[in-house]
Amino acid sequence: MAETVLDYEAEAAHYDRTRGGVPRAEAAAEAVLRLVPPGARTLLDVACGTGLVTERLGRPGLRVHGADAAHAMAKVAAGRVPGRTVRADARRLPLPDASLDAVTAVWLLHLVPFATDVVAEAARVLRPGGVLVVTVDKDAAHDVGSDIDAILRPHRSQGRAFDRAELITACAADHGLDPAPGTFFTGHGQGATPRDTVRKLRAGYYASWFDGDRAATETLAAELTALPDQDRPRADPRYRLESFVRRG
């Protein structure tokens, strides 16, 4: 699982505590469910992580499953969604064609250079009329309007983001998925601090902006370090969810 900047085998132990915990998971699940038609009977939450969102996707008549590529994440999720969690790569789901009413992927596509393969695989397992719900433009949602944003925005290369909405929408169309209404959810506890942003910058989280140019990274780190209130989180972001319906 070395295909993402973060090592989710190691992240599992502190993931819930650092990703907004229950308030963020509730907001995400509630928003996702708004986009899942009332008649849906089966839902697979791809890249389910620790299952904190997945376990909140249940509603009467809807059977929810989870899948994640990282052993450690899937193991935690299995405790929350027992008997219905598998370790699986989002590009190769162990399911027949046209077998699901809904596929969801919260906070996955921005991480993976093969986001379009994930969309194609979701289209394969969805039955006609089934829905795909995914987060898009995830990193663009961060720090909007804050002093951190004022420093980062000129360097953000959303044009290269793996989960940019127009790329995902075009790919979805190529695989028989038509656009449907989207929505937003609040990333409770996800407002960045300057200190944490510097840590992420140095850890390579934004490396694609600079093509690995360390000097540019350190210039930005110095500007962020000069900001006041180094440990005060800025406003919580609002994350965008898009949905798509499988053509008949």
Ligand SMILES: C[S@@+](CC[C@H](N)C(=O)[O-])C[C@H]1O[C@@H](n2cnc3c(N)ncnc32)[C@H](O)[C@@H]1O
């Ligand atoms: C940011 S977490 C999101 C977890 C969960 N959806 C949530 O909102 O809390 C990203 C997850 O994607 C998983 N992941 C990364 N690449 C994957 C892949 N190719 N197939 C399935 N899961 C993957 C990671 O293991 C991690 O659990």
